[in-house]
Amino acid sequence: MKTILSIQSQVSGARVGNSVAAFAIERLGVRCFQLPTTLLGRRPDHGAPGGGPLAADMLASMIDGLAADGLLGEIDAVLTGYLGQPGHVGVILDAVERIKAANPAAIFVCDPVLGDDGKLYVGDELANAMIQGLAPHADWLTPNAFELGLISGRTIDGLGTAREAARRLNKPVLVSSIRTAIGLGNLYTAPSSEWFCETARLPRAPKGAGDLLSALFVARRVRGDAPAIALEGATGGVYDVIVRSLAAESEDLLLPEAQDVLAEPVTWPRARHLELT
Numbered sequence: 056m057k058t059i060l061s062i063q064s065q066v067s068g069a070r071v072g073n074s075v076a077a078f079a080i081e082r083l084g085v086r087c088f089q090l091p092t093t094l095l096g097r098r099p100d101h102g103a104p105g106g107g108p109l110a111a112d113m114l115a116s117m118i119d120g121l122a123a124d125g126l127l128g129e130i131d132a133v134l135t136g137y138l139g140q141p142g143h144v145g146v147i148l149d150a151v152e153r154i155k156a157a158n159p160a161a162i163f164v165c166d167p168v169l170g171d172d173g174k175l176y177v178g179d180e181l182a183n184a185m186i187q188g189l190a191p192h193a194d195w196l197t198p199n200a201f202e203l204g205l206i207s208g209r210t211i212d213g214l215g216t217a218r219e220a221a222r223r224l225n226k227p228v229l230v231s232s233i234r235t236a237i238g239l240g241n242l243y244t245a246p247s248s249e250w251f252c253e254t255a256r257l258p259r260a261p262k263g264a265g266d267l268l269s270a271l272f273v274a275r276r277v278r279g280d281a282p283a284i285a286l287e288g289a290t291g292g293v294y295d296v297i298v299r300s301l302a303a304e305s306e307d308l309l310l311p312e313a314q315d316v317l318a319e320p321v322t323w324p325r326a327r328h329l330e331l332t
Contacts, residue, residue, distance in 0.1 A: 057277045058086040058129050060121075060154070062114075062147060063136030063168075063266065065091035069098045070307040071263040072137055076270035078310050079292075082317045083274040088130065090117055093139040098262060108139025111146050118150045128157035131277050136266055137168040137176075141184035148192055165193035166269040169202045171232065196224060197269040199232040214251060217242050218329070229286070231268050241268065243286045249329040250283045254294045254322065261300050261308050268293045271317065283326040291320030298322075 059080050064072030073089045080087040092114065096105030121127060133151050138144070151163045167185050170176045177185075186206055190196060196206070204211040207220035214233055221228040227245040233253075234240075240253030271292050275285035295316035300309045310317075 056086050056129075057084075057131050058088065059132045059134055059273060059277060060088045060090065060130045060150075061134050061136070061270070062090045062092060062143075062150075063134075063166075064093045064095065064139070065089070066093075066095045066098055066104070068096055069262065070310055071098065071266055075263045075266040075308060075310065076134065076136065078314075079267055079270040079317050080274045082314050083271065083278065084318075085274045085278055088121065088126065090114060092137060092143055100262075109143075111140065111142035114143060115146045115149070118146070118153075122153065127154045130154050130158060130161055132162050132164055132273055134164045134166065134269065134273050135189065136166045136269070138181060138185065138189075141181050141188075144184045144188040147189065151192070162194040163192065164195040164197060164269070164273050165190050166197040166266070167202050167206060168265070169198075169205055171199055171201050171265070173201060193226070195227045195229070195273075197229040197231070197265075197272065199265055200230060200234070201232070203228070203230050214240065214242065218244060218249065227282075229269070229272055231265055241286060241290050243282050243326075245282065248282065249331060250286050250326040251329055252286050252290045252324050252326040254290060254324050257294075257297055257301065259301070260297050261306055263308050264293055264297060267296065267308060267310075283328070286326050287323055288320060290324050290326075291322040292317045294322050294324070295320050 061076045077087040077089050093108045094106040154161050200211040209220045211217050217230050217233050221244040230242040235253050238256035243250045271289035272285050296313045299313040
């Protein structure tokens with residue numbers, strides 16, 4: 056069975072991080088092992104969340120537990136999201152090395168959860184650890200446009216600058232939240248091909264939409280979907296979940312209620328192939 060190890064935040068009262076990723080990944084028929092980087096009661100933007108980051112040695116010991124059960128070789132992809140502290144970077148890189156030793160075909164996908172709309176969610180030390188310590192070692196990256204700008208040191212103001220910045224990273228990159236004339240678009244760029252997929256503008260998006268996009272895209276790719284199909288399915292699935300969440304006036308993504316559209320989106324935006332220049 057195809058398997059993804061998701062290393063992200065765990066928030067009891069919100070659909071973000073692993074609460075989003077694991078649900079979406081398994082709804083697409085891919086097994087998901089979960090490791091938490093933080094254990095929180097609620098989202099920090101609501102006030103004091105309770106809980107806190109996992110100690111690095113505790114996270115490392117949980118990986119040792121997976122190894123003791125002989126599970127590292129069954130992992131096809133490692134997907135990382137929000138980190139709780141800079142010390143998690145070394146633990147994750149060590150885990151990826153061990154997983155690739157057990158399964159040379161495994162890939163490491165880094166969703167560099169740093170911020171959005173010009174605002175950092177994390178402190179400077181953690182941002183630097185992510186940008187300089189973790190992201191360069193990833194096989195794939197899934198930043199939003201703001202995070203791509205931080206990683207590349209460039210201002211991302213549209214599709215053209217996003218393409219230029221992503222290409223310079225010399226690896227497959229899925230860039231989300233690129234503003235377009237009709238709404239928002241997602242760009243997939245790799246050395247051999249580039250695809251762009253966009254959906255109409257919505258008034259807002261609940262927290263966790265980026266986590267959901269990365270999870271859906273990686274799960275589709277792991278199970279065998281071509282990049283363009285994975286991009287279309289992930290983009291449409293996220294759009295449909297957001298629409299249903301807004302219609303219900305929910306602050307959170309309504310994943311259980313809208314789970315059918317994760318696997319079979321009602322909205323299926325066609326990806327546009329971009330000529331390499």
